[in-house]
Amino acid sequence: MATEEDDKFAARIAGLLEYHRVMLSDEPRNLLLAEAIRQTVTSDTAFLDIGAGSGAWAIYAATLGAKRVVAVEIEEALIPIIYKHAAENGVADRIEIIHGDCKDVAIDGRFDVIVSELFGHNAFGAETVTSFVDIRERFLADGGILIPEKLSLVAVPVRIEHPSLPAGLPIKSDFLGELRLNYERTNTLSQRDNVTFLGSPEQLVVLDLVSVKEALPLSNLTASWELEEVGQANAIATFNLSRFRDGLELNSLESQSWSLALYEFAPFDVGSGTLSFTFNMEPDNVNWSVSLPSHQDIRPRAYAPVFGFTRLRMAQQSTPHLSFPSKKDAV
Missing domain, CATH: 3.40.50.150 (Vaccinia Virus protein VP39)
Structure with a gap:
């Protein structure tokens, strides 16, 4: 048995x-x-x-x-x-x-x-x-x-081609998409054809496995890029570089063992400029923001799972609806 x-x-x-x-x-x-x-x-x-x-x-x-x-x-x-x-x-x-x-x-x-x-x-x-x-x-x-000896996390601005949702229907579903921006997406090797890189990878953090003694600071990790068409970017992609030995480094973009992480944002309606990314990886406070230092009049855009949760809870409380308690809970 x-x-x-x-x-x-x-x-x-x-x-x-x-x-x-x-x-x-x-x-x-x-x-x-x-x-x-x-x-x-x-x-x-x-x-x-x-x-x-x-x-x-x-x-x-x-x-x-x-x-x-x-x-x-x-x-x-x-x-x-x-x-x-x-x-x-x-x-x-x-x-x-x-x-x-x-x-x-x-x-x-x-x-x-x-x-x-x-x-x-x-x-x-x-x-x-x-x-x-x-x-x-x-x-x-x-x-x-x-x-391996060392692990690095790098970031790069990208454009993701999204199919229109809901597919095949003449209705809107923007609210779901806006909530979704507050959550990391992963992208496997087989899914990377719809991701276009718009800049060069910039290093966010390095973990030297041979010498590290204390936990790394994972708040306010930053990177920035000069782009000819800032408005094309709608996400920041992060991925790892694993150095096994000198001259032997795995770029996880080429690997199906690692996923590409995507942090999406609403595109900025501007041409050329500087795009800046700030990332907090602390487990109890994951959040990210994008800003345009070259356009001080445009507000930064910030995202976090807690923002998605809060916005959905507030919408739930203000939504007119009927609710029936579970009979199981009533027992």
């Missing part, structure tokens, strides 16, 4: 398999990360893969002849997948598989090369910093190599 734990396990499987299928299909990322590992692993290398996923990097290190390979993974459903993949590649007896959170596991010895992409929803946030400080302090050997 299935237990509640079995039900939760079963519910995760399809999502896990699809996520790791996407990761394994990401050829640009795979080639760069594999080259970084190939450059650093020898027969004297102790190799640690934290957040091992399907086991690809631990398996690759074992095939390169690393003297010790350890794979740590928190998701129990992936543990047999790592082992089965290792067996398929003839290295099952050369990989130590550990199920657990990297913060909790105890592993003997230090490691010459550590691969870890433990990035949560906010890859630049305090949780990521805490994880990598702990990984370095407890597991990395003196002079050891951490892959």
Whole structure:
């Protein structure tokens, strides 16, 4: 008889398999990360893969002849997948598989090369910093190599081509679109044909995983661009650059493992000028604004999830309507 734990396990499987299928299909990322590992692993290398996923990097290190390979993974459903993949590649007896959170596991010895992409929803946030400080302090050997080394967030103004909504109907739905501007959108590799870049990427923040000790300030991150047609811009796109080793950097625009984040705004009705973007990434206060320093008479435009919530709540309270309580709630 299935237990509640079995039900939760079963519910995760399809999502896990699809996520790791996407990761394994990401050829640009795979080639760069594999080259970084190939450059650093020898027969004297102790190799640690934290957040091992399907086991690809631990398996690759074992095939390169690393003297010790350890794979740590928190998701129990992936543990047999790592082992089965290792067996398929003839290295099952050369990989130590550990199920657990990297913060909790105890592993003997230090490691010459550590691969870890433990990035949560906010890859630049305090949780990521805490994880990598702990990984370095407890597991990395003196002079050891951490892959990736650095993560950068960059921004660029773009134009997104939107289909008219509602599609095929002669009515308006502007209110929904105005509310939607207060929420980040994501754009996958297959969806990027409708995004036109209008400037050069500008750096917002850099996380040096090798040396960071404290959480980064994530408020008032700014970038600006001189544009010939400011009125063409209706969003700021942000994306990551991951440096695995010198000369080996992944631009996430080329990767299906990362999404392009889009912060939309109502376009400015001006020609040439300076477009400025201010971004606050603190988890409890996410917001962004765009302004025109070259046109001081035009007010900045600010957006935040809390603005969308407040506006919708106010509209709800002033909307004439009938409301029937749920019978379930009345019991």
